[in-house]
Amino acid sequence: MHTPIYLVLANGTVLEGESFGAVGDTVGEIVFATGMTGYIETLTDPSYYGQIVVQTFPQVGNYGIIGADFESTRPWLEAYVVREACEEPSNFRSEGSLDGFLKKYGVPGICGLDTRRLTKIIRESGVMNGKLTSKSPYDHLDEILEEIRSFRITHAVESVTCKRATVSVCEEERFHVVLMDFGLKENIKRSLMARGCTVQVVPAHTSAEEILALKPDGIMLSNGPGDPAENIEVIATIEKLLSSGVPMFGICLGHQLTALAAGAKTIKLKYGHRGGNQPVKDLFSDKVYITSQNHGYAVDSSSLPPQVGTVSHINLNDGTCEGVRYQGIPVFTVQFHPEAASGPQDTQYLFDEFVRLMEREGKQ
């Protein structure tokens, strides 16, 4: 028989479901993701650190677990919420079931609940914390709510960044790129390598001096979890790198940290953008791209001084900042995920732009 499990929300709502994956209680920030495919990438995306992820698509795990599609070595999220977890997956690459995977990595899951209702609660009230617990919460709800409310995601980047630098050599190396790891997705590395870049991944706390000493042709700032403003030290590092003249390209958290380093501010969105269907307009080309996104914070467009940078991309739905081009320095950043994985690959061309930027700067 299935074991009951409860998801307690910060607003006091309790949702009941069935336990799957690992057994255990956990507290996290509840967010929803709307991608209809790509759960493997979601599960292994370090940006979900500290979060309880709700999939809005009702049938998850259909094609099993595929190691080749991992975006990092393991899952980082606190817990996983789905309506139905597929018990009998089918795909020629499948190596096992979702349930087995979560068990292996100790991630608790809840299924058999109305995920749409949960999504709507988050949409209406904004992102909130929650607790997944296997014990009936009703008689000590206040205690649980206290615990939930006091929870904050802290030291996120610190927790997910690599411990030491590694180099992935591209055989036909044209450029040497230093990739600052704030919780990077493997496909950023793969996308660079596919374009002739040898990628040296460095931990988030690596200093500007250390990075510049590596004489990179370009610096890539990865995605990552948590509140961007919390990373004071990293922001200072980026500030130094900005004036180095080395071409830089930032994605997601990398985009936010760059903006903070340049003097802009970030804001927390009500419930963020997570999914593979977000339309983003490139204001320079006037074209719209469907993008993969996963972020709870955004750069406040109005806080960006015009002499520092220009908003290059906006979200077509809510007008929020999706990209910045910096004035006078070879730096551009985007909020969305051009590396996709999961999600649409329509903005892969940005990696080409980064390569061209390195080419141009290299010649000068």
Added chain:
Amino acid sequence: MPRNQEIKKVLVIGSGPIIIGQAAEFDYAGTQACRALKEEGLEVILVNSNPATIMTDRAMADTIYIEPLTIEVLERIIQIEQPDSLLSTLGGQTGLTLSMQLAKSGFLEQHGVKLLGARAETIDKAEDRQLFKETMQSIGEPCIPSQVVTTVQGALAFAEEIQYPVIVRPAFTMGGTGGGIAADPTELREIAGNGLRLSPITQVLIEKCISGWKEIEFEVMRDAKGNVITVCSMENFDPVGVHTGDSIVIAPAVTLSDKEYQMLRSAALNIISALGVEGGCNCQFALHPHSFEYGVIEVNPRVSRSSALASKATGYPIAKVATKIAIGYTLDELTNAVTGVTSACFEPALDYVVVKFPKWPFDKFVYAARTLGTQMKATGEVMAIGTSFEQAIMKAVRSIELGLDSLRMPKLAAYSDVEIYSLLNVCDNERAFVVYEAICRGISYDEIHRITKIDRWFLAKLGKLSAMEGSLRQETLEDALYRKAKNMGFLDSTIQTLSGQEIPKKRFASYKMVDTCAGEFEAQTPYFYSTFDEENEAAEFIQKQGSQKKKVIVFGSGPIRIGQGIEFDYCSVHCVWALKKAGYEAVIVNNNPETVSTDFDTADRLYFDPLTPEDVQSVIETEKPDGLVVQFGGQTAIKLSKYLKNGSVPILGTSPDNIDAAEDRKRFDALLESCGIPRPKGLTVFTTEEALRAAETLGFPVLLRPSYVLGGQNMIIAHSAQDIEEYMQIITATELDNPILIDQYLMGKEVEVDAICDGESILIPGIMEHIERAGVHSGDSISLYPAQTIPHKIVETICAYTEKLSKALHVIGLVNIQYVVFEEQVYVIEVNPRSSRTIPYISKVTGVPLVELATRAMLGEKLAEMGYGTGLYKKASHVAVKVPVFSFEKLHDVDTHLGPEMKSTGEVLGIADNVHDALIKGLVAAGYQLRGRGGVFITVRDSDKQEILPIAKKFADLGFILYATKGTAEILFAHGINTSFVHKIDEAAYNPITLIESGNVHYVISTSAKGRKPARDSVKIRRKAVERSIPCLTSLDTANALADCLASSRDISTVQLININSI
């Protein structure tokens, strides 16, 4: 880019009559297009030969031509109307092909008409096989190894090279007409020969057969700026090999990993970009199940059946957006109508699963080949939405009206395990049920997959349904199990039957909204589907709206099938509009994704759910309406009245009891007797013996049919005892709930009347007369309005009978009555106290809005106050001829002989100020090529031999060369009509088949006392005519009318074209 200001007057071409492969989805698309254009203040000129459509309604366009869709007619209309642009992509393959022909001939350019939607080169790149292949190669998109050939020899040579089996795909035919899979040279010779003939450019593609690969579709959109989006992905349950129109389809694709999904999505976007489509496009892929290898199967650069499905599955209005793009807008300038705030340039996210299930006509055509392949055979489809595949497919299965409440098909229970195992090899319309049965019998997924290539994911899901059946049978029915079963889509009645236990605590369904964004944004769409969760979004929506209006639920007509077509959707939609106009909130329940009624813009709320008693009960529970309407949704909705009559909500209009009085033979006879109205004598029987006795009492010929059916399903005229035996054997194969009706058959003039009754008085908008005498189903008859040959006295009798009957049956709303005039006597054949298939056409030609008036009558208004008077309405100034259209090319082995059982899938209308012109238009619109000379092959049954003489003479006098089989030839000779004699099929090398193949024959007149069985000569001859696209007339009345048409000096190039908005 905002709207192109140079565009002011747009010509829209519709898709014409409903045929297999081109159905109601184009009324939905066309209606959206016309609305989108009018919204922009543009002048719209519409041409469509199909009167049963919403798009040909007065308000939909400024100028409307219900005229034949031929180049000649379109050129004339362009000359008259002088539009500045032509929208080519909303009228199906018909509209696209015609537009392209007009563009290529230079006509459009000469007349300053811009082609909107797709350029000629775009269409060519997508539709011309060779160009398509080259285009795909140029952008690195893999195709399936194939070659275009123009001869059978070429086909054979290429097949040798790539090895059998090969697929034959004719160019420019819709729904894959004439295509097929050939396993060897003999089969290839036949299929390729046929395909070459059917292709308007004599081209077929020979392609490597990749049966067993996954079939995945993407609906994509592009604007002039180059912005591209995918609206929806779809995965076929049946792997490549079965036409997607005949496949069970799931949206979104469920078995693809993100890597596979994105690979194909990117490919679809590459393709639409390379083709330069501006609007919607459908891309079909074959994906190897064990690698990333894929091939592009087909691309349709237009709105299609799949795009209608995708629109309903996601809530994204593809046709509307495609139209806006065609007139210059870009995606980012348009708003997502569902949320009202976010952009239309996005990709819908689903938080549910959609299953489409085809509706095939095989319950009607018992001798038709039921195997499925590359040629589409389904007439319609249903869609179901659920929070799981299990829930959705269970809903779909009970929506297709096969009498099933689960995937368990009762007749399969009789088969042994071995038989079921071997049936897995047969790919026909019952395959999904066989697969389910196999799972229930314990045949392993691996084994089923090996044979059928259906993905194990689907098998495992069916396995869960099977396991639930087991649990229900074995376990105690506690609330938890009950809830689980409900979540998986089981009906209460099924749960009770399986478990043999009472439901612990009945649960009604709750509803979720279809919002395009998986709940990410607040949406305003009043579009719901049922689930068994706690939260009821429909109830919340209703509460939030806080409307004080009274509410009425209209039940739709379900899937399109022969006998219950688009006309009923037309009626449902008009009822909704009339209700809204009268100040009510109108709610619709329907399950057909192709229709206007299931556009979320139509009613105040749309429930996309099955139309079973339990399903609609839940809607009623949530809506708490003030009234229910069943009379516009065909038999599907009428059937519900039996269950709804005891509920607390009144059925508006004619009461269920009176509906029953019209259907129940005994009650109906009593009623006629009390009214003093005669009818052909008749009896009811249950067994063959009773039937034979009854026939003897009544005297041959007799008419046999089951009670409670639509479209004359399984209705025949029996001329002999053998006929009765054959018929009874077929009909008693399934359990008989209701008796068989057996009637005296009167071979007279058939007259049809639609009327509105308010309980006190009636309004008859007009009287229709059939060209074919009684015996040919009214839906298959050519029908004339106003009646031309009925004497005044008879008209009066008909009006009097209609009034008497309507009052006796206490009709409130619509009633359709069929009469036969035999030897100056009027007999009643049938009374249907509901909407009928003639409503749209009679509304259009008389200008009487029948459905609106009927709806108002149902709400309590009196006809006298409605401004159209009572009694017989004044005759219109024009004559309208309705001509049926068939889809025989798609259905092998179906006898084309017309009879009491309906066979047509659609209809066209010819309107003119005289009968001849109207008939010419009707026949041309229905696809007849009216040629003044050539050959006619005549072979008629003995009883027709006298009557054929004057008709044959007419053809001979026109200069036609006559050919006839022995008996017919003898009598023609005897009467001095020159005829070439033709031997029977197996008697000589020169026989009817070779004659037809020779190309010397342009019309075939064939009647036979017996028919149906494919092996009979008469059936073979008629099938051959279908194959060669030669008109085959199986009623002497039709042949006579045709001869008269040919003899008149008029033809389609001289008849006056009429804007019906000016009538």
